Amino acid sequence: MDKVYNFSAGPAMLPREVMLKAQKEFTNWNGLGTSVMEISHRSKEFLAIARQSEQDLRELLVIPDNYHILFCQGGARAQFAAVPMNLLGNNTIADYVDGGYWATSAVKEAKRYCTPNVINVTRERDGKRAILPANEWLLSDDAAYVHFCPNETIDGIEITDLPETNKPIVADMSSNILSRPIDVSKYGVIYAGAQKNIGPAGLTLVIVRDDLLHLAKDVLPSVLNYKVLADKESMFNTPPTFAWYLAAEVFKWLKKRGGVEAIYAHNQQKAALLYDCIDNSSFYRNDVHPDNRSLMNVPFQLANSELDDTFLAEAMEHGLHALKGHRDVGGMRASIYNAMSLEGVQALVDFMVKFEKKYA
Amino acid sequence: MDKVYNFSAGPAMLPREVMLKAQKEFTNWNGLGTSVMEISHRSKEFLAIARQSEQDLRELLVIPDNYHILFCQGGARAQFAAVPMNLLGNNTIADYVDGGYWATSAVKEAKRYCTPNVINVTRERDGKRAILPANEWLLSDDAAYVHFCPNETIDGIEITDLPETNKPIVADMSSNILSRPIDVSKYGVIYAGAQKNIGPAGLTLVIVRDDLLHLAKDVLPSVLNYKVLADKESMFNTPPTFAWYLAAEVFKWLKKRGGVEAIYAHNQQKAALLYDCIDNSSFYRNDVHPDNRSLMNVPFQLANSELDDTFLAEAMEHGLHALKGHRDVGGMRASIYNAMSLEGVQALVDFMVKFEKKYA
Incomplete structure (x- = not known):
C-alpha cells in the first residue's frame, strides 16, 4: 500500500x-x-x-x-x-x-x-x-x-x-x-x-x-x-x-509544531482548501452556513448519491480512507483533525476534482 | 539491558x-x-x-x-x-x-x-x-x-x-x-x-x-x-x-498455550517454586496460610527489613523489576500473572538464594 x-x-x-x-x-x-x-x-x-x-x-x-x-x-x-x-x-x-x-x-x-x-x-x-x-x-x-x-x-x-x-x-x-x-x-x-x-x-x-x-x-x-x-x-x-x-x-x-496558534493557521488552510473545492462545484454540496462550518469535520454530499459507493471505492484505491459519512446522515465526511496534513487534504481535493471530471 | x-x-x-x-x-x-x-x-x-x-x-x-x-x-x-x-x-x-x-x-x-x-x-x-x-x-x-x-x-x-x-x-x-x-x-x-x-x-x-x-x-x-x-x-x-x-x-x-487449564498448571508450578524458596528460608517470610496463598501475587518480607533497599537495587541489576511491595504493606511483592514465565520465576528464586547467602 x-x-x-x-x-x-x-x-x-x-x-x-x-x-x-x-x-x-x-x-x-x-x-x-x-x-x-x-x-x-x-x-x-x-x-x-x-x-x-x-x-x-x-x-x-x-x-x-x-x-x-x-x-x-x-x-x-x-x-x-x-x-x-x-x-x-x-x-x-x-x-x-x-x-x-x-x-x-x-x-x-x-x-x-x-x-x-x-x-x-x-x-x-x-x-x-x-x-x-x-x-x-x-x-x-x-x-x-x-x-x-x-x-x-x-x-x-x-x-x-x-x-x-x-x-x-x-x-x-x-x-x-x-x-x-x-x-x-x-x-x-x-x-x-x-x-x-x-x-x-x-x-x-x-x-x-x-x-x-x-x-x-x-x-x-x-x-x-x-x-x-x-x-x-x-x-x-x-x-x-x-x-x-x-x-x-x-x-x-x-x-x-508551534503550539495551538500555529496548528490553527494550518487547520484554517486545510479546511479552506476542502470547502473551496466543494463550493466551486455543483457535483458536491455542503449544507452548513459558512459562518458555522467546522474546521475539523467536513461532511459533504454528492449531487448524485447513487455514485456514493463508487466514490468511496475509488477513494480507497487512492489511499483515501474512512470517508463514509455517519450512518445517520449518509454521504461523505472528511475529518481533518490536527494530525491530518495539508498534503492529505490536497490529495483528497485532487481526487475529488478527478472524480467529478470522470462522472459529472 | x-x-x-x-x-x-x-x-x-x-x-x-x-x-x-x-x-x-x-x-x-x-x-x-x-x-x-x-x-x-x-x-x-x-x-x-x-x-x-x-x-x-x-x-x-x-x-x-x-x-x-x-x-x-x-x-x-x-x-x-x-x-x-x-x-x-x-x-x-x-x-x-x-x-x-x-x-x-x-x-x-x-x-x-x-x-x-x-x-x-x-x-x-x-x-x-x-x-x-x-x-x-x-x-x-x-x-x-x-x-x-x-x-x-x-x-x-x-x-x-x-x-x-x-x-x-x-x-x-x-x-x-x-x-x-x-x-x-x-x-x-x-x-x-x-x-x-x-x-x-x-x-x-x-x-x-x-x-x-x-x-x-x-x-x-x-x-x-x-x-x-x-x-x-x-x-x-x-x-x-x-x-x-x-x-x-x-x-x-x-x-x-492450551487454554486456562494449561496456564493453571503453569501458574501452580511458578507459585510453588517461589513459595518453596520462601518457606525453605528464615531469611524470607510470607504471612499467608498455605490454603489461601495467591497464585498471582506473592508478597514476602525480609527478616531484616533494613536490607529492603539493597534487595531492590540488586534485583534491578539482575533485570528483576518492580518487586517493591505495595506502599501500605512494605516489603516485597512478586506478581506472577499468566504472562510471567517459569524462567522468570526461576531467575527471581536464583537471585533470592544468592542474596540470602550474601547477606544472611
Whole structure:
C-alpha cells in the first residue's frame, strides 16, 4: 500500500511522528526493557509522564492555575452524566444549548439528573444550516450551568462564540480541543474524549475550575467525581497509562509544531482548501452556513448519491480512507483533525476534482 | 539491558509474543496502512476483532450463552459503584465478603448505594493469615447479592471456594481472571480490570447473567449500565479500541498455550517454586496460610527489613523489576500473572538464594 490518508472521525489518525516513536520504543521504553504500558502508574517513570503532560497541556491551552486537569476514562458519554452529577448542587435546572447530534445526546443523559432547559440554536440562513449567535441564546436565570458542544462531528458545525453569563459554561470539546486558541478562563468545565485530537480512545480529558469541585451528588460514582480525581491527581484508580503516554507525546508534537496558534493557521488552510473545492462545484454540496462550518469535520454530499459507493471505492484505491459519512446522515465526511496534513487534504481535493471530471 | 523480568502488580507485563506482534503491526495493521487504534470502532475490521475476542473469551472461560460479555472502561473501581447501581433493584442490603484491601475498597463505595452487610472472613490459623471457608460465611437472608474479591493483590490472598446461595455471586476477578478454571454458571457478575491478566490499563471486562440486566437505578450513568452496554454490544460509546485489540491478542495467545487449564498448571508450578524458596528460608517470610496463598501475587518480607533497599537495587541489576511491595504493606511483592514465565520465576528464586547467602 502506498501512502494512506485516514479521514476517520474517531478513533482518528495520530501524528505519524508520534506513532513511529511509539512503535520504536513499544517494547523497550526509556531503556527499561519493558513497555510503558507494563509499568506501574505510580512508578517515578510514569509520574514523570503525567507531570510533563499536564504542564505541556497547561502551556498549550494557557490554562490558569485555578483549573485542574483530569485524565479520566469513560469518554464524553461518561461526562454527559458526570457534568450534572458534579455541578448541579441543589439546583434542578441546567441550560443545554442544542446545535447538533452530540449536544442532543448530552441532553438525553442529563434528563436523569435535572430538567434541562433545551435551547435549539439551529436556524436556516441563506438556505443553509446556521447557528444563532450566542448573544441570542435564551438562557434561563435558574440554570446551574450552560452546556454546549462547540464542534458537532456529525453535523459538521462549529460554534465559535460564547454567551455572556455568570453561570459556569461547560463545553464538550471532544472534536475541536487544541485545534484553535480558546480562553479557558471563560469556561467552568471543558471535557474531551481523546480519540480525535489528543490520543487513542479510552482517555478523557476534563479541565475544571477549582470552585466547581464541591457540588457533587452523593450517588455520583467516585471514578466520575471531579474532586476525588483532582485530589488524587487522576490516580484514584489505575489510569489508561498507554493512552496517557501517547497523549503526552501528542502534546510534545504540538508544541514542536508551534503550539495551538500555529496548528490553527494550518487547520484554517486545510479546511479552506476542502470547502473551496466543494463550493466551486455543483457535483458536491455542503449544507452548513459558512459562518458555522467546522474546521475539523467536513461532511459533504454528492449531487448524485447513487455514485456514493463508487466514490468511496475509488477513494480507497487512492489511499483515501474512512470517508463514509455517519450512518445517520449518509454521504461523505472528511475529518481533518490536527494530525491530518495539508498534503492529505490536497490529495483528497485532487481526487475529488478527478472524480467529478470522470462522472459529472 | 539484558533480559528483563517484570513483576509489576499492574499495569503488568503482557506476553512478549503479543507485544512483538503489536509492535510489528503498530503503524500498519491488517495491511490497512494505519494503526488499529486509528480506525473506527464501527469499521468491519474492528468489529471482526470485537467478535473474535468475545468468542475466544467465551471458549476460554466456558461462558454459557445466557451471559453477556461487556468490554467497558473505568476499571474495577467503576464497578464498585456499577455493581450496586445495577443489581440492587429495590433492595437496600448486599453481602460484602471482606478478605483484604480491594474487598474493603468495594465496601466503601457500596455504602453510597446500600447498607453493606460486611462479613470479615480473615482469621489467624497456625500463626498465619487465613480465610474462613465459604460455608461458614454469615450471609444475610435479605441481601440482593454476595460480593467478594477472590484474589487480593496487596494481601497476597486467594479465595477458591464459593458459598452455597441462591443470591447472585459477584466477583472482582481483576487479578486472577483466566489464571485458573472457574464455573461461570455459579456467578451473577464477574468483573475485571484488564491490567493484570488481560491487556493494558483502561479496559474492563464484565461478564453478566441475562436476568440481572433489568434492575438498574435511574441515576446510573448510561456508560455503566449493563443493559445499555449489552444492547449496544459494548459500543454505546467509543470503546478503548487499542486495549481491546491487545486483549484479543492475549486471548489468542492463551488459546495457543492450551487454554486456562494449561496456564493453571503453569501458574501452580511458578507459585510453588517461589513459595518453596520462601518457606525453605528464615531469611524470607510470607504471612499467608498455605490454603489461601495467591497464585498471582506473592508478597514476602525480609527478616531484616533494613536490607529492603539493597534487595531492590540488586534485583534491578539482575533485570528483576518492580518487586517493591505495595506502599501500605512494605516489603516485597512478586506478581506472577499468566504472562510471567517459569524462567522468570526461576531467575527471581536464583537471585533470592544468592542474596540470602550474601547477606544472611
